[in-house]
Amino acid sequence: MVRNTTNERTVKDRMDTMTWGPLVLQKHMLFAIVAAAAGYGILRLRLRGSESAAAVSAVLLNALLIWIVSWKLSLLLFNGMSVLRNPVSLLYFNGGERGVWLATLLAAGYVGFMGWKNKKNLPIYTDSGLGSILGGASLYLAFIFFEGEQNRITLGLIVLLGVVLTVLWLRSRPTTHWRMSVQWAVMFILGYALIQSLAAHGWDKPGTTAVAEDVGLKVGQQAPDFDLMLLSGQPAKLSDYRGRTVILNFWATWCPPCKAEMPEMQSFFAENEKNGVVVLGVNATSTEASVPVVKAWVDEWGLSFPVALDSKGDVSQSYRVNAYPATYVIDGDGVIRDKHPGPMNADMLKEAATKAKPGK
Structure with a gap:
């Protein structure tokens, strides 16, 4: 939901x-x-x-x-x-x-x-x-x-x-x-x-980072919250991860760039989890053949970060995802600090995550 x-x-x-x-x-x-x-x-x-x-x-x-x-x-x-x-x-x-x-x-x-x-x-x-x-x-x-x-x-x-x-x-x-x-x-x-x-x-002096009050998809706005079921069977909300930097990644098993990106996502998550960074994968389950297919790919890639199932496609639609993969970087206050269409490697993810740190 x-x-x-x-x-x-x-x-x-x-x-x-x-x-x-x-x-x-x-x-x-x-x-x-x-x-x-x-x-x-x-x-x-x-x-x-x-x-x-x-x-x-x-x-x-x-x-x-x-x-x-x-x-x-x-x-x-x-x-x-x-x-x-x-x-x-x-x-x-x-x-x-x-x-x-x-x-x-x-x-x-x-x-x-x-x-x-x-x-x-x-x-x-x-x-x-x-x-x-x-x-x-x-x-x-x-x-x-x-x-x-x-x-x-x-x-x-x-x-x-x-x-x-x-x-x-x-x-x-x-x-x-x-x-x-x-x-x-x-x-x-x-x-x-x-x-x-x-x-x-003069006019471009940097200001302090403020928490956004309005909800939207632009950088600086509050990311829309959502309720989904994880592949593990547990319920999850985006707001559950407040206080942590969230790499919100939309992907699908049939998407070739996603297949290239997933090992990079896992490598980045394994290296940065201890620093308060979480990768939250949102699978386009409404476009998949079945949930077991998704699980098989997750097991093959050895993904250890949480994977949410967008069974009705509502979240992808809410986040205006018109091509996979797509990634939003969200800070600990739930504010969007960066967004990236297309695949990202570990170096790109590391650079994007720095934009969600305090003072950025």
């Missing part, structure tokens, strides 16, 4: 995802794809009419491909044992922040090497590449701004700065010297530093 349901909440409360077969495309990943495409379009505009347009475009497009492949495969380097135990995880996970840095270094190294081979084009690589990155990043941040994320004043000013510099960059003539590119880069860095400095001393 679900209490304090959110059927009348707006569509914005939903976990925004797109599903393509077994794959889950998150909203922010879609933003990044659109921004990358825009950056490439800006690159082509910048090089329009240039004799080096084809060569420079090819190099930078190859650099983008190198970045994507390196970022994805970096999981093998940073968490190789997990991949060996569960090879399908390579399809859904990546090397995270460390993977981003590694991929960036490899892509930049490739661009530098190609520029060294063809020294006369190196300033053009730099000029067009910086303009492309600035324009694409500005569009991505604009998407985040209109999503209503925190620190909107700071974000809005950074977006405005990026857009203005991108337009001015496109209106200027492509340079064959370093000086102009360096000037544009310095202008953005100084403007960014100024905005961040004003934010730190």
Whole structure:
């Protein structure tokens, strides 16, 4: 039985995802794809009419491909044992922040090497590449701004700065010297530093963590309570776990990303249970063949965290789960501190759980 349901909440409360077969495309990943495409379009505009347009475009497009492949495969380097135990995880996970840095270094190294081979084009690589990155990043941040994320004043000013510099960059003539590119880069860095400095001393000062009074599905709202039966046969309510950080995970046995995620959930729970963190799995039982099938999978994965059976699908509907898996991070006061559509590995779970700690 679900209490304090959110059927009348707006569509914005939903976990925004797109599903393509077994794959889950998150909203922010879609933003990044659109921004990358825009950056490439800006690159082509910048090089329009240039004799080096084809060569420079090819190099930078190859650099983008190198970045994507390196970022994805970096999981093998940073968490190789997990991949060996569960090879399908390579399809859904990546090397995270460390993977981003590694991929960036490899892509930049490739661009530098190609520029060294063809020294006369190196300033053009730099000029067009910086303009492309600035324009694409500005569009991505604009998407985040209109999503209503925190620190909107700071974000809005950074977006405005990026857009203005991108337009001015496109209106200027492509340079064959370093000086102009360096000037544009310095202008953005100084403007960014100024905005961040004003934010730190003004409108974006962090406040204290307060307990939410209204019930809803947005970060900062009270998570809807519910009553379900655990697979063990015991009744359970979300409010039973007050005082503990709850990783509320919606999953199903027929969901391929869930199968990749479950060993990560168990690993995270085993490591963090002593720290007051509980993983509460909510199985989409209304979509399963039978409860014994669910139990068989739980036994095979060796799950030791509680698994609740959503036999009627009411809880999944209340939490606006439109693709599996989906995870909410709830603090000890029952307030939502983070939510994540799609699979999560142990590192992602650890980072998300820190948002539910006091003072976050």
